[in-house]
Amino acid sequence: MVLMRRLGRPLPLRIAVVRMLRGLGDMLCIVPALRALRVALPKAHITLVGFPSAHAFVARFSHYVDELAECPGYPGIPERQPDIQRLPEFFSFMHERSFDLAIQMHGNGVVTNPFTIMLNARMNAGFFKPGQYCPDEKHFLPYPENEPEIRRYVRLLEFLGVPSAGEALEFPLWKNDRQELSIMPETRDLWPRGYVCIHPGAHDPSRCWPAERFALVADALSDFDLRVVLTGSAGERGLTRRVAKAMRRPSIDLAGRTTIGALAVLLSNARLLVCNDTGISHIAAALHIPSVVVFTNSDPGRWAPLNISLHRAVAASNGSLASGGFSFRGGKGADGSQSLRRAAQEPIPGIEQVLTAAEDLLVKEKFYWQGE
Structure with a gap:
């Protein structure tokens, strides 16, 4: 060439x-x-x-x-x-x-x-x-x-004749990004790989999966002895509060409290991200952090992470109600199995699809951490 x-x-x-x-x-x-x-x-x-x-x-x-x-x-x-x-x-x-x-x-x-x-x-x-x-x-x-x-x-x-330098994404982390995160009291007890990030918002609200479903997923992931950290922008605080209120288990809500750099540092030590099709999914891809990306109103063929070993794109399907090994005890005042069955009847990704994808990433013997 x-x-x-x-x-x-x-x-x-x-x-x-x-x-x-x-x-x-x-x-x-x-x-x-x-x-x-x-x-x-x-x-x-x-x-x-x-x-x-x-x-x-x-x-x-x-x-x-x-x-x-x-x-x-x-x-x-x-x-x-x-x-x-x-x-x-x-x-x-x-x-x-x-x-x-x-x-x-x-x-x-x-x-x-x-x-x-x-x-x-x-x-x-x-x-x-x-x-x-x-x-x-x-x-x-x-x-x-x-x-x-x-x-x-x-x-x-x-x-045009310009050779490819690879398709991998990048997100440089700065020293002040780490400093900004370190001064937040809630993050001091978070151990690397000991928590999952749940990001229920999106730049385009039409891409948002229901908050109550994120809550059910977050509770199920807690059964893996993982702490749950809710993330989002300042404008998404109401959304993360809805998720936290619907959960059975405690969570740490950092929505609107981190810069994008501090959020990336937080994500870099997470074991898993569950999110909508929005910017944070690309940051996870850049940082090689496993993710489950829920697609409700966008094209996974265009926007899904390219590394299918590390990331799962979940779109609507007529999947079964198999729980993938998770137990569903429901949110506050709700019956989990009934919530799951109602979700399966709607033309958006089902809870069981997201949980099965998450479990698949969590139980793999080999994780794709860089530097470990």
């Missing part, structure tokens, strides 16, 4: 990467592509074109991304209401940067390809939707609808 064979010479040194999504998981999914780009072009200045929420991502991944160019929004991109009056100034600023290459890493390009072209880079690359506008067939691939989000952008760069 000739490096960047499609992009000619000289190799691009000023690169814009377009990814205007707000979720942490959305950003983590392009880390393998950014890594490949940095390995291939170590002297390049890489600018992420995105929203202000990406500042924390750029700071943590400064070894791959040099700066964030804040976009004021753009018509057709739902993540942010566009500030139309600021767009001319934004594009003028982008033109002054004189990018050698702009790579569209935001979806099928129906909306984002025209945006990328207006950055006025010397060359553009990305995906296009068949039958829709394709800026340049030499540098744009048909959008792969049925491919994992991580893999599709690695493949895009391979198409």
Whole structure:
């Protein structure tokens, strides 16, 4: 393979990467592509074109991304209401940067390809939707609808001649992340691998599995002599309180009390994570922590962790009521078996599916801990 064979010479040194999504998981999914780009072009200045929420991502991944160019929004991109009056100034600023290459890493390009072209880079690359506008067939691939989000952008760069640097995710842990977690009194008695993290929230509320089901799962996991730690953002405190109230066993509720870095440190010592399809599932994948990810309103083929030995994606099915070795004694004022049977009749993942997946990970003789 000739490096960047499609992009000619000289190799691009000023690169814009377009990814205007707000979720942490959305950003983590392009880390393998950014890594490949940095390995291939170590002297390049890489600018992420995105929203202000990406500042924390750029700071943590400064070894791959040099700066964030804040976009004021753009018509057709739902993540942010566009500030139309600021767009001319934004594009003028982008033109002054004189990018050698702009790579569209935001979806099928129906909306984002025209945006990328207006950055006025010397060359553009990305995906296009068949039958829709394709800026340049030499540098744009048909959008792969049925491919994992991580893999599709690695493949895009391979198409451009940039060798893959692997599909593994990353999440660097900083010294101050550990310090922030260590000063929390509730965490001082948590032993490594002696607890599970239950994360009942999601950036998109439509992806949330019912809180009462998380409570049943948390109680069942307690039977493995594991403590239960509830995690979430400040806006999810009400949700974690509902889980805690529905549980029979005690739990530690840290929702809204940790930075994302401190949360990652907490997760790095957990034995298991049970969560919805949201950003924390990608952090667990980056830290090689076993996880069960519940999919209710999103595509596991696109968003599920790639390592199926370490992670389980659970979606709705007509599974049996087999408990997988767990006992169901129910939540406060509830009969566990009746709750389980009601859950099995609904078109979302069942409790028994989640518990069977969790048990499968917990009882494996070999765990995939790094450094042990």
